[in-house]
Amino acid sequence: MSESSNPRRHWLFGLVAGAALALGTGTASGQIAENVLPEQLENWRIATGDTIRYCHYPASPTAEFERALGEEIASRLLLASSFQSLPTGYGIDGQFFFEDLFIQLTNDCDIALGLAIEPGFFPVEFTVLQPYANFGYVLVVTDPSITGLRDIPRNERIGTEIGSRGETRLASYILTLPRDQQWQRLPYGDPELMLTRLLDGTISGMVLYGPTFARLRQGHPDEELHVLSLDPVQGASINVGGALLAERVFLRAVVDPVIGEMIEDGTIMQLLEEHGLADALATPGAR
Amino acid sequence: MKKSILLSFTSIVAVAAAGPAIGQDLERDYSTVTDEMLLNPDPGDWLQWRRTVNNWGHSTLDQINRENVGELELAWAWAMAELGQQEVAPIVHDGIMILATNQNQVDALDAATGDLIWSYNHERPEFEGGYHNNQANRQKNSVAFYGDSVILTTVDAKLISLDALSGQVEWEVQVNDWEAGYSFTAGPLIADGKIFTGTSGCSIVGTNGACWITAHDAETGEELWRFNTIDDPNNPAVDDSWNGVPAENRWGASPWTTGAYDAELGIVVYGTGMPIPYPEITRGTGDGDVLYTNSTVALDAETGELVWYYQHLPRDNWDLDSPFERIFLDADVDGEMRRIVLTTPGKNGITFALDAATGEYLWSQETIYQDTITSISEDGEITINEDLIMTDFEEFVTHCPSLVGGRLWQATAYNPNTGLYYLPARNTCGILGAAELGEVAPGNAVGAIRFGGIELAPGAQLGALHVLDIQNGGAAVWDIQSDFAFTSSTLVTDGGLLFVGNSNRYIMALNDETGEELWSTRLNAPIGGYPMTYEVDGVQYVAVPAGQSNQTHANLSPGLGLPRTGGNSVFVFRLPQ
Numbered sequence: 001m002s003e004s005s006n007p008r009r010h011w012l013f014g015l016v017a018g019a020a021l022a023l024g025t026g027t028a029s030g031q032i033a034e035n036v037l038p039e040q041l042e043n044w045r046i047a048t049g050d051t052i053r054y055c056h057y058p059a060s061p062t063a064e065f066e067r068a069l070g071e072e073i074a075s076r077l078l079l080a081s082s083f084q085s086l087p088t089g090y091g092i093d094g095q096f097f098f099e100d101l102f103i104q105l106t107n108d109c110d111i112a113l114g115l116a117i118e119p120g121f122f123p124v125e126f127t128v129l130q131p132y133a134n135f136g137y138v139l140v141v142t143d144p145s146i147t148g149l150r151d152i153p154r155n156e157r158i159g160t161e162i163g164s165r166g167e168t169r170l171a172s173y174i175l176t177l178p179r180d181q182q183w184q185r186l187p188y189g190d191p192e193l194m195l196t197r198l199l200d201g202t203i204s205g206m207v208l209y210g211p212t213f214a215r216l217r218q219g220h221p222d223e224e225l226h227v228l229s230l231d232p233v234q235g236a237s238i239n240v241g242g243a244l245l246a247e248r249v250f251l252r253a254v255v256d257p258v259i260g261e262m263i264e265d266g267t268i269m270q271l272l273e274e275h276g277l278a279d280a281l282a283t284p285g286a287r
Numbered sequence: 288m289k290k291s292i293l294l295s296f297t298s299i300v301a302v303a304a305a306g307p308a309i310g311q312d313l314e315r316d317y318s319t320v321t322d323e324m325l326l327n328p329d330p331g332d333w334l335q336w337r338r339t340v341n342n343w344g345h346s347t348l349d350q351i352n353r354e355n356v357g358e359l360e361l362a363w364a365w366a367m368a369e370l371g372q373q374e375v376a377p378i379v380h381d382g383i384m385i386l387a388t389n390q391n392q393v394d395a396l397d398a399a400t401g402d403l404i405w406s407y408n409h410e411r412p413e414f415e416g417g418y419h420n421n422q423a424n425r426q427k428n429s430v431a432f433y434g435d436s437v438i439l440t441t442v443d444a445k446l447i448s449l450d451a452l453s454g455q456v457e458w459e460v461q462v463n464d465w466e467a468g469y470s471f472t473a474g475p476l477i478a479d480g481k482i483f484t485g486t487s488g489c490s491i492v493g494t495n496g497a498c499w500i501t502a503h504d505a506e507t508g509e510e511l512w513r514f515n516t517i518d519d520p521n522n523p524a525v526d527d528s529w530n531g532v533p534a535e536n537r538w539g540a541s542p543w544t545t546g547a548y549d550a551e552l553g554i555v556v557y558g559t560g561m562p563i564p565y566p567e568i569t570r571g572t573g574d575g576d577v578l579y580t581n582s583t584v585a586l587d588a589e590t591g592e593l594v595w596y597y598q599h600l601p602r603d604n605w606d607l608d609s610p611f612e613r614i615f616l617d618a619d620v621d622g623e624m625r626r627i628v629l630t631t632p633g634k635n636g637i638t639f640a641l642d643a644a645t646g647e648y649l650w651s652q653e654t655i656y657q658d659t660i661t662s663i664s665e666d667g668e669i670t671i672n673e674d675l676i677m678t679d680f681e682e683f684v685t686h687c688p689s690l691v692g693g694r695l696w697q698a699t700a701y702n703p704n705t706g707l708y709y710l711p712a713r714n715t716c717g718i719l720g721a722a723e724l725g726e727v728a729p730g731n732a733v734g735a736i737r738f739g740g741i742e743l744a745p746g747a748q749l750g751a752l753h754v755l756d757i758q759n760g761g762a763a764v765w766d767i768q769s770d771f772a773f774t775s776s777t778l779v780t781d782g783g784l785l786f787v788g789n790s791n792r793y794i795m796a797l798n799d800e801t802g803e804e805l806w807s808t809r810l811n812a813p814i815g816g817y818p819m820t821y822e823v824d825g826v827q828y829v830a831v832p833a834g835q836s837n838q839t840h841a842n843l844s845p846g847l848g849l850p851r852t853g854g855n856s857v858f859v860f861r862l863p864q
Contacts, residue, residue, distance in 0.1 A: 031740065031741065031842065034839075034840075034841055034842060035837050037370050037371065037424070037835050037853050038835075038850075038851045038852055038853065039370040039852055039853055040370065085415075087414075087415060087416060087417035087420065088415065088416060088417065089414070089415060089416015089417055089418050089419065089468070089491065090416070090417045090418050090491075091418055091468075091488075091490030091491050091563070092490050092491070092492060092538060092563050092564055093490050093563060093564065093565065093606065095418070095421075095490065096417050096418060096421040097417065099421070100417045100420075100421070162492065162564065162569075163564065163569070167569070168569070168680045171568060171569070171571070171680070172679070172680050175568070175678070175679070184531055184571065185571045186532060186533070186536045186571065187532075187536055187564075187569075187570060187571055188536065189492025189493070189495055189538075190492060190493070190495075193535070202533075
């Protein structure tokens with residue numbers, strides 16, 4: 001971990017952050033809050049002025065990186081940290097997701113990590129931290145003669161992770177092409193199945209989240225897989241960060257500068273490297 | 288055949304030790320529920336979801352009628368402790384009321400006094416997934432009577448038989464793999480010695496390639512057949528409609544409402560839901576109709592083979608789900624009496640009549656404000672509004688109704704004496720965008736559609752109750768528009784009454800022919816679930832569920848105040864004794 005050049009500044013931030021954690025919260029009014037059963041919300045807050053409580057996805061391909069990141073943020077604020085699991089297993093349409101996130105951030109967590117951070121994406125009940133990293137989507141093929149997207153014959157199919165940024169960016173690009181130049185895209189919910197189809201030739205390439213591929217490759221070290229950029233598809237990357245309840249602006253105000261500092265002083269990059277994510281088209285901060 | 292059951296002290300100990308049911312000693316007459324009874328129940332009974340297998344939601348009881356309904360008084364009430372949405376459908380046989388509520392808890396009560404007879408607590412896996420945890424909090428009409436048992440569908444995709452007098456588990460069958468995402472939220476249809484089920488959860492990534500309607504032996508639960516609503520190798524039109532997307536890359540068409548059965552034709556009919564993802568530019572199917580999403584499917588009850596299908600909303604881009612109840616009835620169609628399937632299948636509130644034997648389109652009638660279907664031809668060909676199809680991931684569209692309806696699970700009712708059909712619905716529009724930023728939790732298979740909010744339809748009030756004359760081509764008879772949403776299902780009786788409730792906590796009895804309000808009372812929470820009626824020892828009762836509902840839309844109802852707790856309860860009314 002980097003040493004601060006201004007210990008006094010961090011002592012003050014620690015005090016402020018602790019106060020921010022201890023502040024009570026109300027609930028913002030919106031469609032999400034209306035869908036939540038009142039009995040699911042705890043109408044009290046336990047004084048945790050010395051701990052940042054994080055929620056995250058333990059099974060996420062970036063989980064360990066985010067745990068380390070969260071601990072470092074807390075440490076710089078002279079606070080402890082704790083981690084709880086966020087549920088997965090939602091439908092592709094995301095039904096119940098934001099309602100459950102609202103409940104978790106009301107009852108159990110101060111900050112939820114590992115979420116896509118883009119303007120206007122979250123309902124009014126939430127606010128977001130500045131992104132701490134940007135991860136790209138990769139094109140993976142088995143044919144070494146394919147050096148880029150355009151090398152894939154147009155009558156062949158490309159697999160994509162359903163609902164992913166990579167999928168929508170590729171799909172947007174395909175829509176710009178003449179009809180007879182468009183690849184067919186097949187959506188997959190299971191990266192392992194998509195890899196199976198790549199290997200059996202059902203699809204000629206697959207587009208998936210960089211960290212997901214990094215993990216997939218660990219499980220298939222002997223397969224001949226070639227990782228390519230998605231050029232000329234633009235914007236096939238996603239900013240990732242944390243979310244809080246909208247009224248926790250004070251907490252956001254003390255955490256955001258710490259994230260900014262960690263980007264500037266190279267800590268984020270170091271954590272990405274330590275957790276094997278530097279090759280997953282990962283860059284600190286937002287793109 | 289009646290039998291008297293006396294539970295001895297020994298058996299009570301055995302009951303208490305055997306599992307999650309809590310029973311008590313009683314002597315009670317109980318008649319075995321037969322296939323014949325299911326087709327023609329005793330007027331005092333309500334044996335399954337809509338009382339009869341044709342899904343009418345109609346009672347022949349008339350002790351409570353237009354003349355005296357104003358005298359209704361509370362007989363008893365019962366709190367259903369589990370939090371969650373209030374979507375309960377009480378059922379009654381031989382004076383026993385069964386309430387299946389959230390977390391698949393089941394209570395058996397004396398229907399005259401409200402005394403607890405037994406309780407069953409379902410033992411289920413610990414869900415890590417948010418979908419199952421939430422669906423456990425919105426179990427619907429999960430039980431039905433058969434034989435000496437109560438048949439229960441569960442959130443972890445099981446079919447369970449409970450002894451009707453003790454609540455003890457007799458058998459259970461794991462119908463689908465809940466870990467893949469499958470679930471039950473709707474209850475069983477029981478007819479002809481079979482239990483039929485419709486699956487929920489077909490939006491979860493692990494359910495790719497299949498969503499199911501199943502049939503089981505009603506005595507043992509043994510599976511007899513299953514039908515896949517998104518892949519049918521026997522029908523080439525299905526594959527064609529997905530434009531080259533293989534079955535393993537398809538999701539949706541969830542049949543999440545209880546079906547209907549016709550004994551003469553020997554068929555069951557189910558409705559199916561929307562494709563997943565909603566926008567076609569995301570799911571990669573182009574302009575394909577994507578069968579059998581948003582369809583009525585008629586299946587041979589013996590074999591599960593497809594008899595016919597009709598698609599009510601092809602090429603859905605807006606989550607306008609069409610699984611809602613199908614009703615068998617005889618109707619005058621151009622001077623000829625025909626057996627039809629009547630349904631308002633989907634959220635857009637269009638009512639359809641189809642020939643029950645062939646699926647031939649007969650007529651349709653619009654009710655609430657909608658703009659997703661521009662026309663329906665004389666032979667039933669649907670033309671969707673292509674202007675509302677998102678063609679770019681940056682694009683948002685406003686469509687009516689919104690994805691909360693229109694209509695939702697709150698059931699319609701049909702009165703065979705008057706030919707009138709009652710539809711509770713809402714007038715809304717919604718803003719939807721294709722998932723440019725769909726991966727809300729990257730790498731975790733948690734998708735999200737961008738919602739821009741829900742608003743009132745132009746010039747409309749939120750709540751809408753539509754009444755159609757089914758013997759006259761679905762002609763509109765009258766409707767009620769209200770600032771408050773109708774949050775309960777409808778119940779129509781031979782007392783000339785229509786019961787329906789709203790988000791403002793009022794249960795109302797209306798003149799079923801004119802809509803005049805004859806009685807109302809205010810309960811503890813929005814009226815929910817399925818109001819029903821039954822008779823015990825010559826006394827007619829009306830049971831009304833109340834509790835939290837996601838269909839209150841308080842932000843669209845100025846002045847609506849909701850209680851801080853869900854308040855899941857059932858209230859039972861009768862005339863003064």
